[in-house]
Amino acid sequence: MRVLALLDGTLADPEAPLLRADDLSVMRGDGVFETILVADRKPRELGPHLDRLERSARLLEMRLPERAAWERAVRTVIDNWPWDTDREMALKLVCSRGVDGGDGTPSAFAMGMQIGPETIRKRRDGVSVVTLDRGFAPDLMERAPWLLLSAKTLSYAVNMAAMREAESRGADEVIFVATDGTVLEGPTSNVVLAKGRTLYTTPPSTGILRGTTQGAVFRAAEEAGWQTRVETFSAEELLRADGLWLASSVRLLTQVHTVDGTRIPADADLHAELSKLYESNY
Amino acid sequence: MRVLALLDGTLADPEAPLLRADDLSVMRGDGVFETILVADRKPRELGPHLDRLERSARLLEMRLPERAAWERAVRTVIDNWPWDTDREMALKLVCSRGVDGGDGTPSAFAMGMQIGPETIRKRRDGVSVVTLDRGFAPDLMERAPWLLLSAKTLSYAVNMAAMREAESRGADEVIFVATDGTVLEGPTSNVVLAKGRTLYTTPPSTGILRGTTQGAVFRAAEEAGWQTRVETFSAEELLRADGLWLASSVRLLTQVHTVDGTRIPADADLHAELSKLYESNY
Numbered sequence: 001m002r003v004l005a006l007l008d009g010t011l012a013d014p015e016a017p018l019l020r021a022d023d024l025s026v027m028r029g030d031g032v033f034e035t036i037l038v039a040d041r042k043p044r045e046l047g048p049h050l051d052r053l054e055r056s057a058r059l060l061e062m063r064l065p066e067r068a069a070w071e072r073a074v075r076t077v078i079d080n081w082p083w084d085t086d087r088e089m090a091l092k093l094v095c096s097r098g099v100d101g102g103d104g105t106p107s108a109f110a111m112g113m114q115i116g117p118e119t120i121r122k123r124r125d126g127v128s129v130v131t132l133d134r135g136f137a138p139d140l141m142e143r144a145p146w147l148l149l150s151a152k153t154l155s156y157a158v159n160m161a162a163m164r165e166a167e168s169r170g171a172d173e174v175i176f177v178a179t180d181g182t183v184l185e186g187p188t189s190n191v192v193l194a195k196g197r198t199l200y201t202t203p204p205s206t207g208i209l210r211g212t213t214q215g216a217v218f219r220a221a222e223e224a225g226w227q228t229r230v231e232t233f234s235a236e237e238l239l240r241a242d243g244l245w246l247a248s249s250v251r252l253l254t255q256v257h258t259v260d261g262t263r264i265p266a267d268a269d270l271h272a273e274l275s276k277l278y279e280s281n282y
Numbered sequence: 283m284r285v286l287a288l289l290d291g292t293l294a295d296p297e298a299p300l301l302r303a304d305d306l307s308v309m310r311g312d313g314v315f316e317t318i319l320v321a322d323r324k325p326r327e328l329g330p331h332l333d334r335l336e337r338s339a340r341l342l343e344m345r346l347p348e349r350a351a352w353e354r355a356v357r358t359v360i361d362n363w364p365w366d367t368d369r370e371m372a373l374k375l376v377c378s379r380g381v382d383g384g385d386g387t388p389s390a391f392a393m394g395m396q397i398g399p400e401t402i403r404k405r406r407d408g409v410s411v412v413t414l415d416r417g418f419a420p421d422l423m424e425r426a427p428w429l430l431l432s433a434k435t436l437s438y439a440v441n442m443a444a445m446r447e448a449e450s451r452g453a454d455e456v457i458f459v460a461t462d463g464t465v466l467e468g469p470t471s472n473v474v475l476a477k478g479r480t481l482y483t484t485p486p487s488t489g490i491l492r493g494t495t496q497g498a499v500f501r502a503a504e505e506a507g508w509q510t511r512v513e514t515f516s517a518e519e520l521l522r523a524d525g526l527w528l529a530s531s532v533r534l535l536t537q538v539h540t541v542d543g544t545r546i547p548a549d550a551d552l553h554a555e556l557s558k559l560y561e562s563n564y
Contacts, residue, residue, distance in 0.1 A: 012303075013300070014303060014304065015300070016302070017299035017300050018303040019303065020296070020297065020298070020299055020301075021294075021376070022284065025313070026307045026376065026436070027376060028436040028439065029310070029435075029436050030441050059553075060439065060441075067435065087415040094309060100395075101395075101517075103561040110305050111304060113304070113383075131428045132426065133425060135419075135422045135429050137417075140417045143449075144415045144416075144417050146414055146440065146446070146447040147440055151437040153437075154308070154311050154437075154439065155311040155435075156311055156437065157312050157342065157435040158296060158428065158493055160342075161341075161342065161430050164343055164428070165427075165428040171498075189531070218535070254374075
């Protein structure tokens with residue numbers, strides 16, 4: 001099931017071609033995107049997602065349709081989703097730099113997609129992860145902005161390849177690690193770690209994407225009396241934590257039970273507590 | 283002027299939509315491509331380009347249409363190009379992993395595109411380059427194949443961002459440098475350096491793309507008595523060389539006259555000699 005809307009708020013046929021062959025999304029992965037959870041007709045963290053989309057577009061120095069147009073497209077998708085059979089959807093906002101050699105008019109759309117059984121399984125059963133070298137140092141972003149480290153671009157081939165590498169090692173997910181051993185992020189998630197009543201996540205200054213779901217979890221946890229710390233930690237800390245999660249918009253707070261083949265504490269009560277805190281935002 | 287062919291050898295309207303919104307080229311930059319020069323109806327280095335396309339697809343673990351289908355599409359584009367007005371074209375071969383959640387049937391096409399005035403100017407007048415940190419060590423490829431370093435993927439947002447960085451510094455092109463100072467490649471070219479009667483280029487083991495044009499230049503130069511060496515060299519060597527070029531399929535052997543604002547030897551006779559050697563392949 002897919003529902004496709006254009007930025008003028010009209011519906012389009014998701015099975016019909018939409019992009020020209022020379023669109024820069026097709027030819028160069030030259031654009032930005034966001035994936036948003038919509039549950040019971042309500043998009044979660046829409047504001048932070050649109051903020052991040054705008055930030056990514058700024059980093060790519062590309063034009064982006066105005067916020068009202070995105071909100072209109074989101075509304076069209078939501079209004080046309082079959083809520084009687086699916087109470088959730090993954091909503092993608094996609095925008096490219098437009099046609100190669102064109103006038104820079106962006107190509108943009110919003111697409112609602114069904115949430116697959118794999119995602120449901122990961123939410124319910126937790127995941128095993130492998131740590132993979134991301135190949136760069138945690139201070140690279142500042143010295144090399146042309147590498148677009150903190151932008152959510154359409155150039156995601158490496159993120160997909162990392163997921164295949166995890167699969168080939170019998171794992172569900174990946175945690176990228178910098179050359180000095182600093183934990184970075186997952187290919188499509190942020191890392192959240194608990195030690196006692198303190199939650200940790202990696203700072204965006206390392207070149208990772210600022211997490212919308214991680215942000216929502218931290219916000220609710222702080223209100224409930226947890227301490228939160230945004231600071232770097234090393235891959236060894238993953239094994240020493242009282243709890244470890246990947247936070248992503250669609251998989252939510254996914255508990256990690258295994259790191260590089262080693263079982264780690266995966267307390268069901270702690271997971272339920274944090275999940276409930278996250279849900280309290282909505 | 284654009285001429286678009288599908289892999290069954292039929293023409294398609296280049297101004298009509300071809301790809302679905304959920305094609306993985308659009309959503310993830312998840313695919314491979316090649317750009318080939320066609321001059322006077324003859325595609326240059328078609329075999330090496332198709333070899334590299336196949337290699338890229340293997341690294342991405344994706345299905346690729348068979349070689350005969352690519353050759354058929356290439357033929358269709360060439361047969362329909364307006365050779366009376368344009369004696370050259372840039373021919374792109376593009377292939378994605380297909381539709382997200384689909385059966386893996388690749389989406390593929392060949393597109394002939396006009397060669398712009400910027401390219402003509404660079405060929406004729408040479409280029410200024412800036413060196414930019416690529417952020418990784420030259421031994422990364424072997425230890426982290428999931429980073430797809432030597433694959434020519436559709437995820438080219440960083441390559442495009444690097445070109446914008448060059449432009450913002452008043453330069454024409456970029457040479458990427460590894461964290462240890464080793465010269466890597468341009469965002470869409472290989473580096474070729476002359477010292478006396480020896481040509482140098484960076485080895486593919488550093489994670490760069492194996493150059494088709496560089497390969498053709500070396501082949502012809504060897505036959506004409508030049509020595510060639512495929513070995514690493516540092517960014518300082520760029521300033522000490524007797525000649526420096528960027529080799530790319532469409533820009534050909536482009537002479538570099540300025541590196542990071544410093545003029546370097548750009549001998550017109552040497553450039554003419556190497557260009558002639560390259561052309562002798564065809």
